[in-house]
Structure formats: C-alpha cells, structure tokens
Amino acid sequence: MTMSVSPDRVAAAPALGALPLVCRHCGRNADAAPVAICDDCLGPLEPVYDPARALPDRATIAGRAPSLWRYREWLPLAGEPIHSRDTGCTPLVEAPRLARRLGIARAWIKNDTVSHPSLSFKDRVVSVAINAAAAFGMRTIGCASTGNLANAVAAQAARAGLDAWVFIPHDLELGKVAATAIFAPHLVRVRGTYDDVNRLCAQAADRFGWGIVNVNLRSYYGEGSKTMAFEIAEQLDWRLPSAVIAPMAGGSLVTKLRKGFGEFLGAGLVEGTLPRIFGAQATGCAPIARLVERGDDEIVPEQPRTIARSIAIGNPADGRSAARVIRETGGWASHVGDDAIVAGIHTLAEDCGVFAETAGGTTVAAALALARSGRLLPDDELVLCITGHGLKTLEALGDLAARAPVIDARLREVAALATAAGSESA
Numbered sequence: 001m002t003m004s005v006s007p008d009r010v011a012a013a014p015a016l017g018a019l020p021l022v023c024r025h026c027g028r029n030a031d032a033a034p035v036a037i038c039d040d041c042l043g044p045l046e047p048v049y050d051p052a053r054a055l056p057d058r059a060t061i062a063g064r065a066p067s068l069w070r071y072r073e074w075l076p077l078a079g080e081p082i083h084s085r086d087t088g089c090t091p092l093v094e095a096p097r098l099a100r101r102l103g104i105a106r107a108w109i110k111n112d113t114v115s116h117p118s119l120s121f122k123d124r125v126v127s128v129a130i131n132a133a134a135a136f137g138m139r140t141i142g143c144a145s146t147g148n149l150a151n152a153v154a155a156q157a158a159r160a161g162l163d164a165w166v167f168i169p170h171d172l173e174l175g176k177v178a179a180t181a182i183f184a185p186h187l188v189r190v191r192g193t194y195d196d197v198n199r200l201c202a203q204a205a206d207r208f209g210w211g212i213v214n215v216n217l218r219s220y221y222g223e224g225s226k227t228m229a230f231e232i233a234e235q236l237d238w239r240l241p242s243a244v245i246a247p248m249a250g251g252s253l254v255t256k257l258r259k260g261f262g263e264f265l266g267a268g269l270v271e272g273t274l275p276r277i278f279g280a281q282a283t284g285c286a287p288i289a290r291l292v293e294r295g296d297d298e299i300v301p302e303q304p305r306t307i308a309r310s311i312a313i314g315n316p317a318d319g320r321s322a323a324r325v326i327r328e329t330g331g332w333a334s335h336v337g338d339d340a341i342v343a344g345i346h347t348l349a350e351d352c353g354v355f356a357e358t359a360g361g362t363t364v365a366a367a368l369a370l371a372r373s374g375r376l377l378p379d380d381e382l383v384l385c386i387t388g389h390g391l392k393t394l395e396a397l398g399d400l401a402a403r404a405p406v407i408d409a410r411l412r413e414v415a416a417l418a419t420a421a422g423s424e425s426a
C-alpha cells in the first residue's frame with residue numbers, strides 16, 4: 001500500500017454532501033437542507049436515494065471496515081464521512097437462557113450498551129447527523145435530549161472540534177448529566193419535561209442556525225437508526241429474525257428498523273419476510289403502546305412519570321408511524337411498570353451478562369409480558385435491541401453494595417460464607 005496520495009486523487013475526492021429530501025405525506029421534493037418539515041403540509045421530510053445507485057453485495061460489505069459506514073449506500077450522504085467514522089458494529093450476543101425464559105426458540109441481544117463512543121444507540125444517529133452538519137458547513141450542533149442523545153452529541157462534537165449546545169430536562173440522572181458535562185459542551189438544564197425542552201430547541205435552531213440533530217437535522221439523523229437493522233441481518237449471517245423488540249421514545253428507532261430490514265430485503269441481501277416488530281414502553285409514559293392497544297391513529301400526549309427517563313417522551317414525534325409499523329408487521333406493543341423494569345435489568349444481567357439502563361430493563365420486561373400473553377411464539381427467533389448502558393441509571397437499582405457482606409481478610413470468614421451458600425466444593 002502506498003502512503004502518498006497523488007494530487008489529482010485529492011482533487012477528485014468528492015466533497016461531503018447531503019442527499020435531497022422528499023415529504024413523506026405529500027411527496028413534495030426539497031433540496032438538501034437542515035429542514036425536517038415540509039413547507040406545504042408540515043409532514044416529515046425524508047432523504048431521497050437514487051434508485052439506480054450501485055449497491056454492494058454481501059462480500060463487499062463484509063470486506064469493509066467494522067463501522068456503520070459499511071452500509072453507506074443506505075445513509076443520506078454523498079462522499080466520504082469526515083466525523084465519527086468508527087461508530088457502529090456492536091455485538092449481537094446469543095442469549096439461550098433468556099430464550100428459555102421467554103419460551104421461544106432463540107434470542108439474541110443487540111448490545112448497543114457498548115456503543116462507541118457514548119454507550120448508547122444514539123451514537124448511530126449522531127454519527128450521521130454530525131456529518132450532515134458538516135455537509136451544510138455548520139460549526140455548531142445541538143440537541144434536545146432525555147440523556148443518551150446529550151451524551152452522544154457532546155462526545156462526538158468534542159472529538160470533531162465543533163461547538164455543542166445540549167438541552168436536557170433539569171432533573172436528569174447524574175450519570176447522564178456527568179457523561180455529557182465531561183465533554184464540556186454548552187449544557188443547559190431546562191425546567192420542564194422533554195417536550196418543553198424540544199419546543200425550546202426548535203426555536204433556538206431557527207434563531208441561531210444551529211444544527212439541532214433531532215430537530216432541523218432530523219431527516220438525516222433518523223436514518224442512522226437503520227444501521228441497527230443492517231447489523232442484525234449481517235450478524236445473523238444474512239438472515240432476518242422472526243421478531244425484534246425495541247424500546248420506544250419518540251418512536252423513530254422502531255420505524256427505522258422496519259425501513260432498514262425492508263431495504264435489505266429490497267436489495268436482495270436477505271430473503272424471507274419482515275420480522276414482526278414489537279415496541280416497549282414504561283407504563284408511566286406509554287403513548288405509543290396505548291395507541292397500538294386502542295387501534296386508532298392519534299397520539300394522546302402524556303405527562304411522563306417513570307424511572308425510564310431515556311424513553312419518557314410524552315408527545316412522540318414518530319409515534320403514529322411507529323404504531324403503524326408495529327401493526328403492519330404483525331407485532332405488538334407492551335408497557336411495563338417501574339418494578340418490572342428494575343427486574344428486567346437484573347434478568348438481563350443475570351441471564352446474559354449485559355448491564356443495561358432502564359430502557360433495556362423495559363425491553364426485557366416487555367418481552368416477558370408479550371411471551372406470557374402469547375404474542376411471542378415457541379418457534380420465534382427474537383432480537384432484543386438493548387440500547388443504553390446500566391452505569392448511566394444507577395439510581396434505579398438502589399443500594400446494590402448493601403447486599404454484599406463485608407468481612408475481615410480471613411479465610412475462615414470466607415469459609416463461613418461458602419458453607420452458608422453451599423459452595424464449599426467447586
């Protein structure tokens with residue numbers, strides 16, 4: 001491999017650009033821009049991919065570097081990404097004990113608790129949004145966040161040398177605040193719920209021209225979630241599972257999982273049918289799950305009251321789309337109480353060796369509830385999307401240290417404990 005690059009190669013390298021947009025509701029086309037809402041009908045804008053573009057085959061993808069950019073033909077940028085090129089490709093871990101507990105054939109954890117760089121699936125969406133911001137020449141990015149997005153924006157902006165304005169509800173978990181503040185963004189705690197924070201951010205984006213990743217860059221940002229579906233398909237050796245369950249906040253991840261699986265089916269990279277897609281919420285904030293249960297098409301906004309702060313969005317932007325995806329794929333949604341969420345965190349840790357935050361506990365508890373109600377079937381192959389790390393929500397777990405005995409450094413004290421535990425011989 002040669003270490004020098006000839007001048008004409010440099011000149012020929014295409015500048016980073018963002019794809020044009022189209023309105024999902026009325027079909028109106030729009031130029032590439034940091035705008036997420038249609039001028040005509042206020043519908044959501046989505047990037048337009050050239051249907052004639054060259055697509056890679058399985059071997060080509062498999063030969064690329066292990067990051068979400070190995071799927072770049074399905075991401076909304078033209079040219080080489082310049083920031084966060086190493087996000088994605090988290091482990092898919094088989095979970096036989098959890099499968100047995102659920103009464104299904106096989107289960108896997110898609111483990112975004114170890115996402116680089118900020119330990120949640122929000123790294124995927126920010127990795128795409130920060131490059132869209134670069135394509136638009138923006139020097140400042142920001143977000144309205146329930147916590148994980150704040151971590152991802154602050155970390156990735158720090159590394160890229162961009163300014164970041166991060167808005168969160170004032171009373172978020174310490175772990176989420178610390179894992180944002182450490183990167184020294186402009187961090188602002190807003191008195192109010194996430195929905196208040198989001199409204200404020202939309203105004204700030206207009207006023208200051210910042211790239212708010214989940215507001216005016218949302219059309220590009222959302223596409224990053226599809227990479228979770230792409231990775232699942234590739235890691236299952238180019239197969240699709242029969243069912244997938246994911247936590248729902250704004251409802252974007254669930255809709256983009258469906259889009260991602262659909263794109264790989266359309267490209268012939270996998271065969272078969274779409275997985276049934278299931279959504280998980282906390283009972284204390286379950287506007288999407290309740291919409292699925294009611295069967296109509298209007299979100300009824302809620303005032304969040306749950307320990308699952310990361311998914312506590314009372315008026316979810318993609319709630320209706322998420323409910324539609326769930327119904328169309330033959331899935332369902334479930335909501336679970338805070339005690340079940342904590343139990344779900346413990347079950348996931350003890351069965352699978354994965355330490356998840358409250359959203360992960362919600363997902364496991366919802367899967368158990370869906371299994372009990374017969375929505376999961378004995379021959380199901382289920383992937384559980386576990387989206388954020390447990391060290392971020394320690395408050396939910398109480399005093400775990402108090403459960404561990406304290407002893408003097410004497411073998412006979414260990415022997416007494418081993419006898420009591422029935423573990424004297426290996």
Ligand SMILES: *Cc1c(COP(=O)(O)O)cnc(C)c1O
Binds near residue numbers: 148248254311357
């Ligand atoms: C943001 C988030 C989600 C899902 O978010 P959507 O808005 O529904 O895409 C899931 N889990 C965690 C931990 C999150 O932070």
Ligand SMILES: [Zn+2]
Binds near residue numbers: 023026038
């Ligand atoms: Zn429109």
